[in-house]
Amino acid sequence: MGSYIIRRVLLLIPTFLLLTIFVFLIIRLMPGNVIELMVLQHSHEQAGQQQIDVEAIRHMIGLDKPVYEQYWNWLSGLFRGDMGKSLWTQKGVTADVMARLPITFELGIFAFIIAQIVAFPIGILAAIRQDSIGDYIARSISIIAVAVPSFWLATMVMVFPSIWWGWSPPERYIPMSENLGLNLQQFLIPAAIMGFGMAGLTVRMLRTTMLDVLRQDYVRTAWAKGLRERVILLRHVLKNAAIPVVTIISGQIGVLIGGAVIMEQIFNIPGMGRLFVDAVFTRDYPYIVGINALFSSVGLFTILMTDLSYAWLDPRIRYK
Amino acid sequence: MTAVAQASGQKQIKKYSPVADFFRRLIREKPLGTFGAIVVVLLLFCAVFANVISPYDPVVSNLPDRLQGPSIRHIFGTDNLGRDMLSRIIYGGRVSLYVGLGASLVNVLVATLLGLISGYLGGWFDVLVQRVVDVAISIPSLVILITLVGVLGPGLVQLILIMGINGGIQWARVVRSGVISIRENVYMDAARSIGSGLWHMLSRHVFPNILPMMVIIFSVSIAGNIMAEAGLSFLGLGLPPPTPTWGGMLSAEGRRFMYEAWWLAIFPGLILTIVIYGVNMWGDAVRDLLDPRLRGGVGRYARAVKREKAKQKA
Numbered sequence: 001m002g003s004y005i006i007r008r009v010l011l012l013i014p015t016f017l018l019l020t021i022f023v024f025l026i027i028r029l030m031p032g033n034v035i036e037l038m039v040l041q042h043s044h045e046q047a048g049q050q051q052i053d054v055e056a057i058r059h060m061i062g063l064d065k066p067v068y069e070q071y072w073n074w075l076s077g078l079f080r081g082d083m084g085k086s087l088w089t090q091k092g093v094t095a096d097v098m099a100r101l102p103i104t105f106e107l108g109i110f111a112f113i114i115a116q117i118v119a120f121p122i123g124i125l126a127a128i129r130q131d132s133i134g135d136y137i138a139r140s141i142s143i144i145a146v147a148v149p150s151f152w153l154a155t156m157v158m159v160f161p162s163i164w165w166g167w168s169p170p171e172r173y174i175p176m177s178e179n180l181g182l183n184l185q186q187f188l189i190p191a192a193i194m195g196f197g198m199a200g201l202t203v204r205m206l207r208t209t210m211l212d213v214l215r216q217d218y219v220r221t222a223w224a225k226g227l228r229e230r231v232i233l234l235r236h237v238l239k240n241a242a243i244p245v246v247t248i249i250s251g252q253i254g255v256l257i258g259g260a261v262i263m264e265q266i267f268n269i270p271g272m273g274r275l276f277v278d279a280v281f282t283r284d285y286p287y288i289v290g291i292n293a294l295f296s297s298v299g300l301f302t303i304l305m306t307d308l309s310y311a312w313l314d315p316r317i318r319y320k
Numbered sequence: 321m322t323a324v325a326q327a328s329g330q331k332q333i334k335k336y337s338p339v340a341d342f343f344r345r346l347i348r349e350k351p352l353g354t355f356g357a358i359v360v361v362l363l364l365f366c367a368v369f370a371n372v373i374s375p376y377d378p379v380v381s382n383l384p385d386r387l388q389g390p391s392i393r394h395i396f397g398t399d400n401l402g403r404d405m406l407s408r409i410i411y412g413g414r415v416s417l418y419v420g421l422g423a424s425l426v427n428v429l430v431a432t433l434l435g436l437i438s439g440y441l442g443g444w445f446d447v448l449v450q451r452v453v454d455v456a457i458s459i460p461s462l463v464i465l466i467t468l469v470g471v472l473g474p475g476l477v478q479l480i481l482i483m484g485i486n487g488g489i490q491w492a493r494v495v496r497s498g499v500i501s502i503r504e505n506v507y508m509d510a511a512r513s514i515g516s517g518l519w520h521m522l523s524r525h526v527f528p529n530i531l532p533m534m535v536i537i538f539s540v541s542i543a544g545n546i547m548a549e550a551g552l553s554f555l556g557l558g559l560p561p562p563t564p565t566w567g568g569m570l571s572a573e574g575r576r577f578m579y580e581a582w583w584l585a586i587f588p589g590l591i592l593t594i595v596i597y598g599v600n601m602w603g604d605a606v607r608d609l610l611d612p613r614l615r616g617g618v619g620r621y622a623r624a625v626k627r628e629k630a631k632q633k634a
Contacts, residue, residue, distance in 0.1 A: 015454040022455065027471050147597035149547060151554045152589030155570050159578045159585045258462025262551060265572070276463070277555060280470035288467060292459065299458035 008307050012300050016293075017075075023292045024071050027285055028063075034087050034283040035063070061087045074289065083293075084286035093286045097272065097294065104271035106176070107194075107260050110187050114195030115202065116249075122199075123206030123245075124233065130211060138203060145200025150259050153193050154266045173270050190263040197259070198252045205248045209241040216240070242313050250306040257295055345609055353605020359598025360542075366410050367417040376404035378411040379562045387581045397583035399574070405583065408564040409591055415558075415565045416595065419479050419549040424541040426484020427491055428534050434488070435495025440503060440526060449492065456489040462551060469557045476559060479552070483545050491537050495530060502529045532610040539606040543599040550592055566592045 035057055058064045062073075074084055083093040126138040162168040169189055176183045213219060214237055222232045261273030272291055279287035347354050366373065376382075376394075381401035388398045396405035438449040456464075464486060472478040502508070502525070511525055552558045553567030561568065568574075569588040578585040 011454075014451055015458060018451055019455045019459060023467065027467070143597070143600075144593075147543075147600055148593050149550055149589065149596070151551065151567070152570055152592065155575060155578070155585055155589065158575065159582065162579055163582060254460035254462075257460040258551070261462060261466070262555065265555060277466065280466055280557075283470070288470070292463060292467060295463045296455075296459045299460055303454075303458060 004311055005308065008304055012304060016297070016300060019296050020075070020289065020293050021071065023289050024074065025067065027283070027288055028067055028070075034061075034285065037283055038088075074286075078293070083290040086286060087284050088282060093290050096275065097287075097290055100270060100272045100275050101294070102176075103173075103269060104260050104264070104273060107187055107191055107263065107269065107271060108256050110184075110191035111194035111198065111256060111259070112253075114191055115198035115252075118195065119199040119202035119206065123203040124210060124238070126203065126207045127210035127214065128233065135207075139207070142200040142203040145196050146204075148197065150193050150197050151262050151266060153196070154190065154263060157189055157193065158266065169267055171268055173268060186267075186269075190267045190269070194256060194259040194263060198249075198256060201248055201252060202245060206241065206245050209244045210237060213237045213241045239313060243310060246306060246309050246313070250302050253302040254299055257298065342609060346605055350601075350605040350609065352601040353609075356598040356600070356602030356605060359595060360602055363413055363417050363595060367414040370410050370414045374404075374407035374410040376407040378403060378407045378564045387577060389581070390583055396587040397581065399569075399581075399584055400577045405569075405587055408569065409566070409588055412564045412566045412569065412588065413591070413595075415476070415553075415563065416546045416549060416592075418476060419483070420542045420546040420599070422476075422480035423483040423487065423545040423549075424538045426480060427487040427541045427545075428538045430485055430488025431491035431495045431537055432530065432534055434492035436499055436522065436526065436530070438492070439496035439499030440522065446496075449496075453489055453493050456486060457493075461486065461548065465548060465552060466555065466557060469552060474557060474560050479549060479558065483548055487541055487545070491541070494537065495533060498530050498533050499526060502526055536603075536607045536610055540603040543596050543603060546592075546599065547596055 038057060055064070062070065065073075077084060081094060083097065085092055086096075122138050122142075126135045129135055158168060170182075170186055174182045174186055219232065219236055222236050227236075260271065261276060263269065264271045264273035265277065272294070275287065276291045278284075279291065346357065381403060382398075383402050385394070385398050385402035386400055388394055388402075390397045394404050394406065396409060398404055399408070434449050434453075438446040465482060468482045468486075469478065472482065508521070508525060511521055516524075549558060550565070550567035550570075553565040554571050556568075556571060556573075558565050558567055561573075566588045569584070574584055
């Protein structure tokens with residue numbers, strides 16, 4: 001198992017480098033770069049004043065160096081925990097990102113927990129009570145959950161309680177340190193909306209794979225041995241049905257991050273998603289690259305954990 | 321004697337057609353998939369004939385009629401500029417369809433090209449492609465889409481290419497594993513032993529075998545691509561206004577007016593949900609009918625259960 005983990009971790013390094021190089025290059029090679037935007041804004045603010053020196057700005061924010069040098073500087077900075085400075089404000093990116101990371105993290109974890117708490121009991125019940133009324137209801141809702149766009153659901157939650165009862169989700173962000181209860185309350189609605197969509201897919205997958213495993217010979221043997229239902233379901237059925245479910249759940253992590261970006265916009269939560277969208281509109285390269293790298297690290301970590309959980313769930317994979 | 325000849329002649333005319341067989345099975349076995357197919361056809365119809373069937377102009381504002389509720393004149397009401405919501409939704413469907421079908425087509429082309437070459441030839445190209453696939457899978461889709469749209473600027477062609485290439489790279493792994501398992505077949509050795517060239521092997525033996533997979537990738541991708549376009553438009557990164565898009569109609573811009581005009585919040589989202597639902601069902605049905613194995617080991621079981629049930633009925 002040890003060498004297996006090391007092999008998987010080592011494989012992440014080239015992927016991470018390739019990824020950052022790609023993002024780094026592509027935002028610099030494309031038209032409509034940040035300098036033009038700065039010149040535009042400058043001429044907007046001070047019409048008729050002296051011509052600004054494009055080359056001077058380029059030099060000041062370090063875009064006059066060759067791209068490979070810029071990349072090397074960025075990468076070596078990253079190892080020292082420094083993601084560079086904002087092109088617009090010259091403020092350090094790292095501090096800004098690190099201040100917002102926990103917020104998005106909290107939202108994502110919250111949504112993830114809600115999704116699993118909802119999905120697992122429903123998926124298992126739908127499978128062991130196949131073709132019951134509960135099964136039909138669970139299946140119908142899970143199909144709908146996959147189809148409803150999260151941002152529409154969120155919009156409805158913003159609009160209709162306000163029309164009917166004059167209630168709307170809080171506009172101002174309440175940090176965890178200020179009031180834990182109100183903070184959790186604020187995150188509950190967006191997290192539940194994100195979790196709802198995620199749970200739908202998990203329920204469907206869990207149900208179908210559980211049904212498959214329930215018909216296996218070794219499960220019949222377990223029943224024949226007189227094992228208790230709980231032991232059979234948890235140890236024999238769930239563990240063997242888990243691999244496709246884990247695949248689905250890990251595939252949903254990326255969707256969860258995308259959902260967080262959208263939810264932060266709607267519910268006015270100052271997380272990484274908000275920072276990211278703002279940075280894209282202003283073409284603030286260090287922010288864009290830094291946040292891409294960070295979100296992708298989460299993606300890479302998810303892939304690693306998925307591989308490891310396959311190995312844990314199915315010993316055959318370890319010895320391949 | 322002549323009767324027999326006639327009968328056999330008729331049998332020859334009734335040739336087996338995989339396409340007709342597919343639709344026959346779709347209607348018989350997959351009612352939800354049939355519903356999905358109807359949704360796709362309706363969407364196609366509305367998109368192609370948007371200028372004919374929409375009752376009003378979707379772009380020109382008509383301020384005296386602003387924020388009117390649903391009525392006989394405006395079935396879905398009007399927005400803050402007095403534009404008919406029904407017309408805007410019909411035209412928005414055009415954008416969704418273009419992006420949904422266009423990006424899915426690019427998905428298939430990219431996935432097939434990369435998967436075919438890296439799966440069949442292997443070697444250093446395969447290693448390289450696999451690392452690129454790793455990259456595409458590890459970046460959350462919406463994040464890379466936002467980055468690239470921010471870089472390339474909004475526009476229909478940009479959206480189709482960005483979503484098509486990003487998704488296509490991710491799908492390449494599925495095609496690759498399909499190609500590898502085809503390559504192991506004995507008939508491939510046989511073909512090689514009679515001296516078939518590379519082009520002949522690919523076009524006559526590999527390609528026909530991955531064709532169902534290509535149809536599946538196309539069908540399954542449509543829903544995700546429509547959803548992604550709506551999400552980007554919602555964030556203001558889709559097509560710029562005044563082009564009507566479903567995501568754009570629900571965006572922050574429109575939300576300010578929803579508190580006094582609930583119909584602005586309901587209809588674009590409802591239509592989007594129905595379309596995603598239908599297209600999802602269509603994609604699932606196509607996958608189940610063409611290649612149940614891609615579902616994750618449930619296909620054979622489901623068929624066995626059905627057979628069992630039919631036996632009990634008989």
